[in-house]
Amino acid sequence: MRDGIGFGGVFLAMLCALLAHDAxxxxxxxxxxxxxxxxxxxIMDRSRASQPVASPAAYQPRAQQLxxxxxxxxxxxxxxxxxxxxxxxxxxxxxGWSDVQPQTACIATSE
Numbered sequence: 844m845r846d847g848i849g850f851g852g853v854f855l856a857m858l859c860a861l862l863a864h865d866a867x868x869x870x871x872x873x874x875x876x877x878x879x880x881x882x883x884x885x886i887m888d889r890s891r892a893s894q895p896v897a898s899p900a901a902y903q904p905r906a907q908q909l910x911x912x913x914x915x916x917x918x919x920x921x922x923x924x925x926x927x928x929x930x931x932x933x934x935x936x937x938x939g940w941s942d943v944q945p946q947t948a949c950i951a952t953s954e
Contacts, residue, residue, distance in 0.1 A: 914953040915940060927951035 848856075912918070915933070918926035924935045927949040933940040 909948055909950045911950045911952050914951040917953045 910927075910932075912925060912927035912932065913921065913923055915926045915928050918924075919935070925943070926933055926935070926940065928940055928951070930948055930950070932943040932947045932949050934943055
């Protein structure tokens with residue numbers, strides 16, 4: 844007769860521990876979620892009340908606020924030293940293009 848629990852006993856003990864842990868985690872998550880959901884309307888009302896209401900005329904989409912630059916192909920062809928690459932400004936150097944610091948968002952008007 845062997846001493847100890849053996850592989851099967853250890854396996855079953857670990858399986859039971861993992862199942863109990865997962866069940867407790869799900870129960871606590873459900874309780875926490877119900878508390879958050881019950882307090883959500885009050886939180887939303889407070890955040891709406893604290894935000895000033897902007898008139899539709901004052902609203903400008905972010906894309907309209909960004910500077911527009913030539914894309915890198917046309918900028919190189921036209922000899923322009925600054926371009927917009929992947930939504931960021933870049934300066935021409937001997938080896939290609941380098942990012943402008945601080946990185947500034949832009950819109951490319953061509954390729």
